[in-house]
Amino acid sequence: MPIEPLLIIELALLGLATGFLAGLLGIGGGMMMVPFISAILAARGVAPGLSVKMAIATSMATIIFTSISSVRAHHKRGAVRWDIVKALAPGIVLGAMVASLGVFAVLKGSVLAFVFAIFVGFSATQMFLDKKPAAARQIPGTPGLLGAGGVIGFLSGLVGAGGGFVSVPFMTWCNVAIHNAVATSAALGFPIAVANVAGYIIAGQHIEGLPPYSFGYLWLPALVVIASCSVLMAPLGAKAAHALPVKKLKRVFASILYVLAIYMLYKGVTAAGN
Template identity: 75%
Template sequence: MSLDPTLVFELALLGLGSGFLAGLLGIGGGMLMVPFITYLMSARGVAPDLAVKMAIATSMATIMFTSIASVRAHHRRGAVRWDIVRRLAPGIVLGSMLGSLGVFALLKGSSLAIFFGLFVGFSATQMFLDKKPAPTRQMPGTAGQLAAGGFIGFLSGLVGAGGGFISVPFMTWCNVAMHNAVATSAALGFPIAVANVVGYVASGTRVAGLPAGSLGYVWLPALGVIALCSVFTAPLGARAAHGLPVKKLKRVFASILYLLAAYMLWKGLTTR
């Protein structure tokens, strides 16, 4: 599969859009990238089952770059809760390795696509309902946050996202302010991405039918183009996040997730 000018242009647009979303919503851009990379690879002859897996892995790899760009912008505004990052990160690394090295390699791409769609749809519904947490609820203790981090990392490894679609609702449910939750989620994207990419590379090394330029399940040409473009727009998204009201931010988040969940459900059901 050659990296023709049209594909480069499409990947560049995807990088610009996903970078902006990474900063705006703290979701690492994975919710946007996975459906589009799946489409682009399938349209160029990659087997549907493999296209889903490579889209998930490549999406996660780009988050290593977008998370750094967006978290710097959030940190300058003092929005990142580093105390939460320190408690969630160890569990995130363990959960990510379990998901990307073990379960991901065993599941079919169509099953991963369906799981992606269902879970993202559920996350979007929770955001749209905008349920108010009990005013006395707080983040759990160290053990509770270790367990929560493991859950976030594991699910992120299965769907190729930076964990914001789980960590943002979780933190707001624990009465962390929405803007702090988005910023903290952006910071969590880096350990999630690194741990998962190690797993994707190791589990995909001996897979047959990988296109040229692949490192395990990660497609390096797409990673290069998307990462290069996304680092320019991630700070713009972070700046916009601090200028929007909380409810509008949640609705934007949910609307995007519904659209992408629907596409991935369709993809999973039609490639079985």
């Protein structure tokens, strides 16, 4: 069954947009990708609950590629705190596997749509207000970092995001400079994505109603096209960030996120009714 050209165009435009916004505003593409991928899948006859799950899984898989591109740029500037990455990674992998292999598979798509909508609404409010958490303390010891990593990995697995919405506030709260926190969060995106994607693939085996070219919960056409386009556009977005009024743009984007949050709430209600 060939992939229609219109689908490739839709996915390419989504990849270009999410890549540019990720570079411009420092946000993960999941907030944009999940609502649109779920809509594209639903338009092709995939059940509402399943389309949400596949969108979350596919969004997470694209982070594997975009995080590599992002980390290389941050590492060249010496901004990544690799000591924090190493300390958080074991907890992240554990939390991610619990989410993607266990909770994600058990929860209905409607519940995940509600969780995603709440997450996007919260992120939009933080972005709209341009809130920066006040630094309060130092990075905790190994047990504290293991627990923090577990929370970051688990929440990321439920909403298909790279974890920056938790890890950046956590690190800045612990007196890590904001540019180091953002760079370190980008590096954490890789273990978060790999662990979660492995879980999505295993948990998605033998699921009925999957569209063609699926690998577990991953939808491969979206993964390939979006990842290719977003990696191309992220550097251009980062370059534009120095020339554009990012604070005003964040407020505009936050307004768009509110609309997407409402759409995902609608998806949740629709999925719950089926």
